[in-house]
Amino acid sequence: MRDVAVVGIGITKFGELWEQSFRNLFVEAGKAAILDSGVEKIDSMYVGCMSSGLFVGQEHIGCLMADYLGVSPIPAVRVESACASGGVAFRQAFIEVASGMSDVVLAGGVEKMTDVDGAIATYALATAADAEYEGFQGVTFPGLYAMMARAHMDRYGTTSEMLAHVSVKNHDNGNLNPYAQFPVKITVDTVLNSVMVADPLHILDCSPVTDGAAAVIVTTVENAKKLGKPAIRIAGSGMATDSIALHSRDDMTTLNATKVAAEKAFAMANMTLKDIDFAEVHDCFTIAELIVLESLGVYAPGKAGEAAMAGETARSGSFPVNPSGGLKSKGHPVGATGIAQIVELVKQLRGEAENGRQLDNVKRGLAQNMGGSGGSATVHILEV
Amino acid sequence: MAVGIIGWGSYLPRNRIKLEEIAAVWGADAPSYKKGLLLYEKSVPAPDQDVITLSVEASRKALKRAGIDPRKIGAVYIGSESHPYAVKPSGTTVAEAIGCSNDVHCADFEFACKAGSEAMYVAHSHVKAGEMPYALGIGADTSQGAPGDALEYSASAGAAAFIMGAENVVATIDYSHSWMSDTPDFWRREYEHYPQHAGRFTGEPAYFRTTMGCANALLEKCGMKPEDFAYCVFHQPNGKFPQRAAKKLGFDINSEQFTTGWLTPWLGNTYSGSSPIGLTAILDVAKPGDKIFMVSYGSGAGSDGFVFTVTDEIDKIRDKADFTRPQLDENKHYLTYGQYTKFRGKILRNS
Amino acid sequence: MAQTLTARVWREQPQRYRMIANKDKKSGKVYFPPRLVTPDDLNAEFEDVQLSGAGKIASWTVIRVAPAPFTDLSPYALAIIETEEGVNVTAQIADCDVENIKTGMPVKFEFRKIYEDNEASIIYYGYKAVIV
Structure with a gap:
């Protein structure tokens, strides 16, 4: 296996982007990544996208995006793993370069979610659950994570206030991210008094519906050196799956796919959690950030809520989480999220994070991206 | 051969609307309705209930009491004036849901408010004729009265199911x-x-x-x-x-x-x-x-x-399913006229 | 998103209408919906079992922002039900006061309309839980 690095990053503004089309979002991010990397050509491309069919009525998007990015006739394919589509696209690019099959691969992610009304968007997202035995019953993603939150509260005494602290912290970070959808500071009271979406989750416990795209260029470390770019090495990659339906899990308060993906990534990187300086994790809902951190082993089961309240995961804390603002504040264009996490890791490791949200002296970062109610997950470890 | 009922069951929705609530909307005199027609309140089906769902639940109770294998039921008849489909039988869904075999005669009856007793009548006749060991007759409705019409004060919802048989009969016909x-x-x-x-x-x-x-x-x-x-x-x-x-x-x-x-x-x-x-x-x-x-x-x-x-x-099976009176008297949930009109699809909406 | 689900729904009738699960003969573990293999044995032998319909609430929520076919029902309660047979099932809790639900409450399943695409479509039926 060859040593592989990220040499270019590109991201669009995240938000409700009325004037941006699905394809233009991707092209904007892809072009930025190519220009940032300095590569002259790419050999292959992966596009992470969850549900272009339901959101914009478009399938066959590997072809579409290669065409509009002007890179045809290279191989280009869409990868889908619900909200982990971006993470999986990145992993596929990594595998392709590591294997020696290609030298320069673009991994992108995109979602255009605001061309449909809220009920249709909620439905489209719900198709990431078991359509016959969850979706058919009227499940929503806030609803599934709400049931995880309820189980976590029943078992560990986790409180709505603890959840609110996650949201407040991520908004503090996102407030400094020029690409974030909601760069605004909020308070615990604002979260607790916001409208209920799926009890016990308030709307400010939930990531928003977002348009956006992100892209990165993956190549060999050797090639990266030739380009004269800071090579951010992909030290470890792991992916794992779990039951698609939340009800089929033995324990609703842990995320086994995340746990296993992390174990694999750490094994590949020959590292432990102690080697990691910060993380971007999949906070699609505030409870998700807590359970993910517990599943990664950052905190013991039931302890992440207290840590959030104590500020341990803030930028100034012992283990900064989601310096980008996370899905909560930055926005969550589902297919793009996994790539946007890599973009943030690269910015932090290059020392290029904007507006004073740069973390001090960080060498290694972890990105955790997951699909559905945690039925698929990727974990990547990057180092400078 | 004494043929008759071997199992019975009823299902009443829990939602109610009071006569005063309807009368207030239409400017009608509630006390005179109550006195003249002896009507105080009525049941209202939830949005997820219809003749088929009410029939299934009533039939399941009848089956519990009868204690028979549903695959031996030879006929399923439902009498109603509010079958959910104009064309497509209610009985097939009910038969499938309660676990009948495919070898079953199935028909939906309609004769205003008499369709239920009609279903019982035909079910009984089949068993009496020796055509089949068991037959199921159901009377069910989620009836609709036009807004403001006198019928709106009475049109309600519920189901009763009777399994007819020739053995272990609890009430002979x-x-x-x-x-x-x-x-x-x-x-x-x-x-x-x-x-x-x-x-x-x-x-x-x-x-x-x-x-x-x-x-x-x-x-x-x-x-x-x-x-x-x-x-x-x-x-x-x-x-x-x-x-x-x-x-x-x-x-x-x-x-x-x-x-x-x-x-x-x-x-x-x-x-x-x-x-x-x-x-x-x-x-x-x-x-x-x-x-x-x-x-x-x-x-x-x-x-x-x-x-x-x-x-x-009758004493052997009476307690195997819940009674009708408690369904009528307990666990009631009262609706406003607004909720009632939403539940009953009476509000003109954008399609 | 309107779709014609006629065949898809028809195919699932034993599960939707009668809660037919299956049981791995060796381990006794019950699966709902029925499975063709188990994680331990690709050649596992199964037998059908009908869930009794009794269970208790393992976790729950109230959906206040509903997906397309369910918007008229909101707010509605949704739960993961731990059945008597040990297998968990996701279902709405019908006819309940959403403010008074608690984990551990005993429930039973009832036959209900799940949704319809529109007034001209097939009606999709299935199970919902009601609090006992």
Whole structure:
């Protein structure tokens, strides 16, 4: 296996982007990544996208995006793993370069979610659950994570206030991210008094519906050196799956796919959690950030809520989480999220994070991206 | 061979609307409705309930009591004027849901409020003829009255299911009689949402002439007198009509003979379910040896009458499913007129 | 998103209408919906079992922002039900006061309309839980 690095990053503004089309979002991010990397050509491309069919009525998007990015006739394919589509696209690019099959691969992610009304968007997202035995019953993603939150509260005494602290912290970070959808500071009271979406989750416990795209260029470390770019090495990659339906899990308060993906990534990187300086994790809902951190082993089961309240995961804390603002504040264009996490890791490791949200002296970062109610997950470890 | 009911069950939705709530919207005088028609409140189906769901739940209770293998049921008949589909049987869904085999005769009946007793009548006849060991007859409705119409105060929802058989019979059907005439007192044309009725014509020449016609013929057939019966139950378009019919025939409307199966003042008119649900409330409490007199009524017009004798078997199965009265009296949830109109699809919306 | 689900729904009738699960003969573990293999044995032998319909609430929520076919029902309660047979099932809790639900409450399943695409479509039926 060859040593592989990220040499270019590109991201669009995240938000409700009325004037941006699905394809233009991707092209904007892809072009930025190519220009940032300095590569002259790419050999292959992966596009992470969850549900272009339901959101914009478009399938066959590997072809579409290669065409509009002007890179045809290279191989280009869409990868889908619900909200982990971006993470999986990145992993596929990594595998392709590591294997020696290609030298320069673009991994992108995109979602255009605001061309449909809220009920249709909620439905489209719900198709990431078991359509016959969850979706058919009227499940929503806030609803599934709400049931995880309820189980976590029943078992560990986790409180709505603890959840609110996650949201407040991520908004503090996102407030400094020029690409974030909601760069605004909020308070615990604002979260607790916001409208209920799926009890016990308030709307400010939930990531928003977002348009956006992100892209990165993956190549060999050797090639990266030739380009004269800071090579951010992909030290470890792991992916794992779990039951698609939340009800089929033995324990609703842990995320086994995340746990296993992390174990694999750490094994590949020959590292432990102690080697990691910060993380971007999949906070699609505030409870998700807590359970993910517990599943990664950052905190013991039931302890992440207290840590959030104590500020341990803030930028100034012992283990900064989601310096980008996370899905909560930055926005969550589902297919793009996994790539946007890599973009943030690269910015932090290059020392290029904007507006004073740069973390001090960080060498290694972890990105955790997951699909559905945690039925698929990727974990990547990057180092400078 | 004594053929009759081997299992019964009822299902009443938990939602109710009070007569005052409806009257206030239409500027009607609630006290005079209550006094004149003896109607206080009515059941309302939840948005996720219809004739098929009510029938399934009532049938499951009947099956619990009967304790038989549903695959041995030879026929499933549902009487209703509010089948969810204009074309596509309710009975097939019910048969599938309760676990019948594919070797089953299935038909949906419609005869205004008489369709339920019709289903019972045909189910009974099949078993009596030896065609099949068991047959299921159901009366169920989620009836609709036009907003502001007198029927809106009564049209309600509920289901009763009866499994007919020849073994372990809990109430034998000793006599039956049907009485018909072409009397157009109530109707609904294809594609019309709400039924029409002929006002006061629905009373004397329709309900009373038909109900009394059937009841008198049945009494004559069985050679019994009203006082020979422990219980009686009639179709109940409102509280008043069955009282008057029963009284005229000589039943004691102030005793349990009449009041046990008289549910309409608090249930409303469940149409095809009306006298059948009344019968379930009677079977819930009847003792071995009791005679029961039942006469249904369906506009258009006709009545089916039955004379039942309760057997010793009833005590063995009575408690295997829940009773009708507690469903009527407990766990009620009252709706506003606004919620009621939403639940019943009466609000004009963007498609 | 309107779709015609006729065949898809028809195919699932044993599960939707009668809660037919299956049981791995060796381990006794019950699966709902029925499975063709188990994680331990690709050649596992199964037998059908009908869930009794009794269970208790393992976790729950109230959906206040509903997906397309369910918007008229909101707010509605949704739960993961731990059945008597040990297998968990996701279902709405019908006819309940959404303010008074608690984990551990006993429930039973009832036959209900799940949804319809529109007034001209097939009606999709299935199970919902009701609090006992």
